[in-house]
Amino acid sequence: ALSRTFTLGDSEVRALREVDLRIGRGEYVSVMGPSGSGKSTLLNILGLLDRPDSGEYLLNGAPTAALGEEARARLRREHVGFVFQSYHLVTRLTARENIELPLMLAGRAPRERLRAVDAVLERLGIGERAGHLPNQLSGGERQRVAIGRSIVMKPDLLLADEPTGNLDS
Numbered sequence: 544a545l546s547r548t549f550t551l552g553d554s555e556v557r558a559l560r561e562v563d564l565r566i567g568r569g570e571y572v573s574v575m576g577p578s579g580s581g582k583s584t585l586l587n588i589l590g591l592l593d594r595p596d597s598g599e600y601l602l603n604g605a606p607t608a609a610l611g612e613e614a615r616a617r618l619r620r621e622h623v624g625f626v627f628q629s630y631h632l633v634t635r636l637t638a639r640e641n642i643e644l645p646l647m648l649a650g651r652a653p654r655e656r657l658r659a660v661d662a663v664l665e666r667l668g669i670g671e672r673a674g675h676l677p678n679q680l681s682g683g684e685r686q687r688v689a690i691g692r693s694i695v696m697k698p699d700l701l702l703a704d705e706p707t708g709n710l711d712s
Contacts, residue, residue, distance in 0.1 A: 544561040544562060544563040544598050545559055545561070545562045545563075545564075545585075545588060545595040545597070545598035545599075545600060546559050546560055546561055546562070546595060546596050546597045546598055547559040547581075547584050547588065547593070547595050547596050548596050558581040558584040559581045559584055559585060559588070559595065561598075562581075562585060562598075564585075566700075568699075574586075582704075583704060586702050586704055588600060589623075589700065589702055590619060590623050590625055590700075590702050591607060591610075591615045591618055591619050591623065592619075594608070602618060602622065602623075602699075602700065603622065603699055620645065620648055620649055620696075621649065621696070621698075622698055622699045622700060623698050623699070623700045623701075623702065624692075624693035624694055624696060624698035624700070624701040624702065625693055625701075625702050625703075625704075626686075626689055626690050626693045626701070626702070626703040626704070626706040627689060627704050627706075628704050628705040628706065630677070630685045630686060630688070630689045631689065632677040632685060632688060632689060632692075633677075634676065634677050634678065635676070636676070636677075637673065637674050637675060637676055638664070638669060638672050638673050638674070638675055638676075638677070638680065638684070638688045638691075639660055639664065639673040639674065641677070641688050641689075641691075641692050642660050642663055642664065642688060642691040642692045642695050643656050643659075643660045643695070644692060645692060645695055645696045646659060646660070646695060646696065649696065659695050660673075660691075660695060663691040663694060663695050664691065666691075667687045667688075667690060667691050668687070669684055669687050669688065669691070672684055686706065689706075690706060
């Protein structure tokens, strides 16, 4: 069971207390609760952006506690996709380039990148916007690009922090 405590000034805030969660392959899980209930802290631990104070987190059955930052970054890059409500797009890259970025960082060949990005652009209905910069896209289009970037590597784990708040039905 995972626990995570933060120190704020003179007080301690228990963001997670003995969380026991198992997510199977192909399973969809929603974590809901009021602001301050630990949802983002849990997502950050599951995405290897943070570490629990106690408990063990296994990703694909492998323990993560002893991993160094480089190994954690590699696992994030190869196995975890993130969709953030605030997009986190690179402002000087086009929609296509933002989606392609994880593939480039993973060292994928240009032809493979082209096929993968084209498939994602088509799937999300934003192919005609591929050459536009983020500031030339609507909020919904930016969110689709963020989703595209998160799924282009076909991650084992996809984490989303309110990913559809800016999308139409």
